[in-house]
Amino acid sequence: MELLIILGIPGPWQIILIVLVVLLMFGGRKIPELMKGLGQGMKEFKKATKEEAQGEDEDEEDAETEKE
Numbered sequence: 001m002e003l004l005i006i007l008g009i010p011g012p013w014q015i016i017l018i019v020l021v022v023l024l025m026f027g028g029r030k031i032p033e034l035m036k037g038l039g040q041g042m043k044e045f046k047k048a049t050k051e052e053a054q055g056e057d058e059d060e061e062d063a064e065t066e067k068e
Contacts, residue, residue, distance in 0.1 A: 010018070026034065 022031070
């Protein structure tokens with residue numbers, strides 16, 4: 001139990017309190033919109049990282065063909 005306190009991991013009461021504060025601040029109607037925006041942002045981030053990784057792979061292939 002001391003380890004949880006040291007690490008600062010929130011317990012069930014803290015999580016409930018955080019959820020209630022978020023509900024009071026944004027209201028029930030805004031939360032789905034916020035979650036939708038968050039999901040779209042994560043989707044775009046994953047897409048960009050995949051494109052970046054594919055671009056690096058293509059650069060490596062181009063460098064290998066230039067050496068030959």
